[in-house]
Amino acid sequence: MKALVYHGAGNKAWEEKPKPVILKPTDAIVKILKTTICGTDLHIMKGDLPEVADGRIIGHEGVGIVEETGSAVSNYKVGDHVIISCVTSCGKCENCKKGMYSHCADGGWILGYMIDGTQAEYVRIPHADNSLYPIPAGSDEEALVMLSDILPTGFECGVLNGQVKPGDTIAIIGAGPVGMAALLTSQFYTPAEIIVIDQDDNRLAVAKTFGATHIINSASENAVEQVMALTNGKGVDTAIEAVGLAATFELCEEIVAAGGHIANIGVHGKSATLHLETLWSKNITITTRLVDTVTTPMLFKTVISKKIEPKKLITHRFRLDQVIEAYDTFGNAAKEKALKVILTNE
Amino acid sequence: MKALVYHGAGNKAWEEKPKPVILKPTDAIVKILKTTICGTDLHIMKGDLPEVADGRIIGHEGVGIVEETGSAVSNYKVGDHVIISCVTSCGKCENCKKGMYSHCADGGWILGYMIDGTQAEYVRIPHADNSLYPIPAGSDEEALVMLSDILPTGFECGVLNGQVKPGDTIAIIGAGPVGMAALLTSQFYTPAEIIVIDQDDNRLAVAKTFGATHIINSASENAVEQVMALTNGKGVDTAIEAVGLAATFELCEEIVAAGGHIANIGVHGKSATLHLETLWSKNITITTRLVDTVTTPMLFKTVISKKIEPKKLITHRFRLDQVIEAYDTFGNAAKEKALKVILTNE
Amino acid sequence: MKALVYHGAGNKAWEEKPKPVILKPTDAIVKILKTTICGTDLHIMKGDLPEVADGRIIGHEGVGIVEETGSAVSNYKVGDHVIISCVTSCGKCENCKKGMYSHCADGGWILGYMIDGTQAEYVRIPHADNSLYPIPAGSDEEALVMLSDILPTGFECGVLNGQVKPGDTIAIIGAGPVGMAALLTSQFYTPAEIIVIDQDDNRLAVAKTFGATHIINSASENAVEQVMALTNGKGVDTAIEAVGLAATFELCEEIVAAGGHIANIGVHGKSATLHLETLWSKNITITTRLVDTVTTPMLFKTVISKKIEPKKLITHRFRLDQVIEAYDTFGNAAKEKALKVILTNE
């Protein structure tokens, strides 16, 4: 089969690889119908995650058709259409039993990272009964690709951890795909005001159409002053960090109200300064989280019932064999005005 | 009347002051029966809180007898014995209605700080209906002084915010009075293991008698290694910071397990380094809080029913007019083996 | 002044009464601008609540202007526009401190019931600081009348107690004003499916325009069968009872899914049969509640930010001196297609 393969920092190829086979009774082989590229994949390709082996097939999102199942797989049969979760979970270790699938003893985020992933014609999914989700006939499968990673990430790490409530004023720092997913899913809880902060005017304009009530370009405006002006000097109930930099995290510290929440989504490579000298008495809550995908069934119901339209996030479409071109587009997201790119294997 | 008065960094005096009078219909005047000294009072006396005015009467803890009430006070009458809460709350502002009394629009921690306090023969208590708690006849009033500040502080900021659960393994960093209050009240939720970390062997020995299952002297042992050895390399479910230094906060970051909690109690003067490069994916929750004293009624019931014995925290007793001597003892806590000192006005 | 006065079962009159005066320092006198009629008022007028005294002025909803304040009122001054909460709360008793204002030791629902109410030119509001809410200049005051009772009742007793979540399937039994308030406010949490059940086709048609995804006329259809057909035989996540009859409560018992919630809003005069022989193992939660109005600040923000349009609930408008006519209209709600009637005093 053909697959996108990582060959060290800066080197990738769309090349022939052996079709995956069942290794354990709980595995399934899935033929990819649609997949996408994540910001994390760009980091891998740059060599920022040196633990990724040369020869690894990248990608952790997608929908497909079950091609083969191990003897212990009972939730799925050959021919079923499925969503592939970015997180693999055994369902039976201590952490899975707590709903913390991201720290599964035999899973977590391994797909397209520690094991071969979804930017390929076929993929092996361990613990298939727990790591796949069924797609009913007639569903819009393009929309459902957003359930692999981006929607649960924005929702769990940003919205749920941030405890967004009706009437709240929230800020989302970073209007990339995950920030946008937080923006869309935060509206499940009906905040009164949603302030989106970014440095890209195009993304801010898109955020406005996705439900932001206020936008701030932090490259040209003083974001702290603007937020304080919008909140009568109180700050926001919840600040969602969707960038992954110390500066944006520290911005959250400055704009959170007493009693408020900072919900980190961003992948951070460096530490930040925690201003305990001001925050110690402010009754705030800071959370971090690697997405657990425990809310995928809940999110699925909101997509199927059209309470949310995740296709809004898709800006570009390619054939799977155009994946290199798709990386170029996604890698120049600002210039290309790209959010999510969809790759179709048909 | 006589009172302990702050006269700038390093200067305090037990001197004559005018007896307080009712200023608003919601005020009460309380005759002090017993009071105590808080670590924060030591900071004030050192000049660490320059916003405290020369001439201020210090102290924010105590029990007493209602001497006079304003026209709008209805919960108390002259002669009632009361606990004085360290936090003043109007009960009717936005924050009070959320239970965040510490950020009351007309209160919060002001006693012995922004207004005259309890290390005196009499004190004026604003919003008396909300800021006092009734003492039934026959109660042990010495024990109840611990409800003014130290027990709710350890409980709310440490135990509740840390979400301590039955069977958990927790660590308390700092075995001073507030850390001890967290130690005592954490046992309301029956954790399996309680690790107390300090640099004072005497305090650690006392912690053992108060319910610590493991003690670590971080001056002589590698606390991170010890905690990891005790937890099979997982870390603790909840780490409670009860010191107020960057180093102890950062220790919490190192020992918290995936999915765990860091509950800050300490008053911090400087920022700490937040290691987001490791914590971003660990599903942790960090909380800060200025005590709200919303749990005082709950804690009162646990004291009256003898589920907790706060008198354990009292190591020294003085007459109120010996307050200078009491400060000397409390200020040399390690040498004097002091936790809480009680001052009695009789 | 003029007021609507109850004179025993079946007798009411729009008649002259003394203008109310301040009785306690925490009172305020409010000039009524707009008020409305509640289903409970109809029950009082029929004599169903014999504890209501002859001569009582009825009504517990409205907006107005502060005319006079007692000496201890600090949140409001003469001339302020305010929402009058149906629940009076002192903010300082044990139950108020828990947020259970409905069981306030010196309040609860007393307005237009135990003390004179709002269907009058003026009303005395005890504990004004806690029982009124400020109206900013320029607000649509008609919409805000819905915050006195109906919106918090539907929201607190139905939606919050029913723990409605994104993606849920819920049923609301009863499409009267309070059921409609539950319908509108349930959408704050983005349920996937909202089934409304009633016996009045007009109300069901209105429910459809308010966001119901399915409607069932239980007079002509088998509601249990219909709900089971819509839910693949599972039943609903939350069943909200907004009628107040044993039959409708028992319908909830039949349609609730395993793990689901029955949230009672209805005022019941008789007991119901609780089918523990089937429910004991179904992991369900049943709640009852007299509205506490603790969510009024939250709901206010959703109204001001136009996340909800409560004016949809208003079907008829009268001058305050037409109150007898307004009762006739509201008392024939089905025929008149009435939900809420607004009475304006201008």
Add this chain to the structure above:
Amino acid sequence: MKALVYHGAGNKAWEEKPKPVILKPTDAIVKILKTTICGTDLHIMKGDLPEVADGRIIGHEGVGIVEETGSAVSNYKVGDHVIISCVTSCGKCENCKKGMYSHCADGGWILGYMIDGTQAEYVRIPHADNSLYPIPAGSDEEALVMLSDILPTGFECGVLNGQVKPGDTIAIIGAGPVGMAALLTSQFYTPAEIIVIDQDDNRLAVAKTFGATHIINSASENAVEQVMALTNGKGVDTAIEAVGLAATFELCEEIVAAGGHIANIGVHGKSATLHLETLWSKNITITTRLVDTVTTPMLFKTVISKKIEPKKLITHRFRLDQVIEAYDTFGNAAKEKALKVILTNE
């Protein structure tokens, strides 16, 4: 092998049966070391559960040694000592993913009911990875038998659902084994007062030694009056029903305070009267639950750390082949002063 077999109402025999074999890759065969008898087993033997087939091996509690594992079992290997949970859970159906194992699509309570159980020399455990719990070497296995059913049942259905908090006043109605389990585990949350109500003076005396602060014999005393006298007329924060009769459930309705909880544990054969005419406005919460055993890992930690001593519940010991005699003893619990009987297969 030998096993206790049900042969219709009133007929049981200790007889030869085929040793169970692996039927699915997720099965394990466990050699029973210790088992016990549940009140439900008595009901089965009387014929109260007619769905139980003639020939069924009874019993759903026990500890044992893994004898054989299916190909997909990865958490356990031959020779491991394990606790057998009364609830079988696949870990991968919709309900298991919500933590509602009791309603597992391929499990729930089936052991000794729909499939052969544990009162035998060997038992087949479906979904072994999820339905067994590991026993470390050196553990007191007799105590751990209490983790199969009785401790999680009392804890989940009574204590957790009843939301017992520090300082609360709670009542437990029924001092049989499950009521006693609720009594022991409620103390994890440090209630101030625990009132136990039963009609058996011996059991009440035992309850006193297990931590009850007040006991009421409802055969000789007016339980409602007594509870109201003990609670200043307020009633209890939580009433736990551990009998399974309409009368005891309705007693809970009478003694629950405003804002309180009724947590049903009892298995009910008939409906009860729900007094909505008084309860509708009392802000109460009623819960039902079939034990999910999701708290077994948490409870295990409390047992291992000796925060609870479940062996207190064991009153009688037999060899497994004396099971008929053990049933006689347990069936005459009042006369024999029996709580739990342990059967050992050695």
